[in-house]
Amino acid sequence: MSELKVQHILTLAELFTKGARYNFIPITTSSLGKSIRKSQQAASKHLLELEANGYIERLRTGQKVSVRITTKGHSEMTKIFSILKSSLEVSPSSIEFRGVIMSGMGEGAYYMAMKGYTKQFKAKLGYVPFPGTLNVKLKDKEFVEAKRSLEGYPAVMVNGFSDGKRTYGWVKCYPCKVNNLVDASLILLERTHHDDSIIELISKDNIKKATKLSTGSQIYIRVPIKSTN
Amino acid sequence: MSELKVQHILTLAELFTKGARYNFIPITTSSLGKSIRKSQQAASKHLLELEANGYIERLRTGQKVSVRITTKGHSEMTKIFSILKSSLEVSPSSIEFRGVIMSGMGEGAYYMAMKGYTKQFKAKLGYVPFPGTLNVKLKDKEFVEAKRSLEGYPAVMVNGFSDGKRTYGWVKCYPCKVNNLVDASLILLERTHHDDSIIELISKDNIKKATKLSTGSQIYIRVPIKSTN
């Protein structure tokens, strides 16, 4: 079989760029070396090896050498390309969390029921949340990290407000799916007293009831991410 | 800057495939090693180096290790991908010839005017060729090679026939552009007495007149190729 060596990938790509797929293209090893950021000698060796393995054909007319890519070279390149393509396309593009439902209703419960927030929830999420928030204790370090990385992604922004006595901070809402079943929103509060390993959820419905889960149950949350490509 | 090493490309691709773009994915170095057809030790080193260069983040929770690809890792991968993509897309997808117009009308001239051929030319090319063929002496070895490779590509097939006395071979026609100006067809004859370095052209019009060229002039022929992707 003799697979294409990885260090030859960029060299072959350079030859494609130079148009060597269908026609013999004159090329010097020193210019090729510059293109692939290697020495002239390395470029020369690459060409010799690519030829030996049937990825290119070479033609010498006195001093000058011309190179053409073979069908084998083309298909091998296409193969590499599609490996990369499919690997980059694997993006269910969501951030996932696993944790355990905590007792009580969550610190945010009281605040989230305030008119200054509920009006915005109705307008921006399309519903007034079921009273009370669901607190989830994240299971592992990686999910705490995932929570931090969430902040880098677009969210539904619910602005803070003032009731004359005090001000209330903003709330970022990340629409999510709980246990692949119930639509909810993971909320990040501007001001929170939680430690990092706890997240809060709001939903149109009673999440515990809808998922038939109770305090201490394992829970799985998936936040879809808008691809930034 | 510290560029992504080529030998890390497939490793990073594998991590993408495993879904490590947005979430920390648990992975063992031995399974990764198998995936990239390298040893466990090599996989371990790849992860360490990818981390050192900021392409991935790692998280250890006791024994197990989780990996996530960083934005830098993502963009670097995208960069490699687009290099390959654009290099593969460089396909004016044509085979080119350069040569010199020869004197006389070419060996094929007499035959190409026979009814058995002209009927097919009219049907398949849409015209009856201008009487006489144009012979071109190819300038260089690479063009002789290009002529050979032409045979691998689809052509308009004009079948051979018999007039009772003798049989006449098939003619393969490759529609082409002469000097980026005149439409013609490069013809390959089943039976020819030419040496390899000569090609013949037919056209609806008088090529010499249309291109204002004469015997001894340099001529440039481009045969478009139907992409086989």
Added chain:
DNA sequence: ATTACTATCTCACGAGTAC
């Protein structure tokens, strides 16, 4: 100016193994 040889160096990899 070329290409490509030889010698040398570096570093990628795998074997063995500690933890």
Added chain:
DNA sequence: TGTACTCGTGAGATAGTAA
């Protein structure tokens, strides 16, 4: 089971140079 060290080997790269 795991990860990741050290070390030996050899592939890949460069320098020097012949043709």
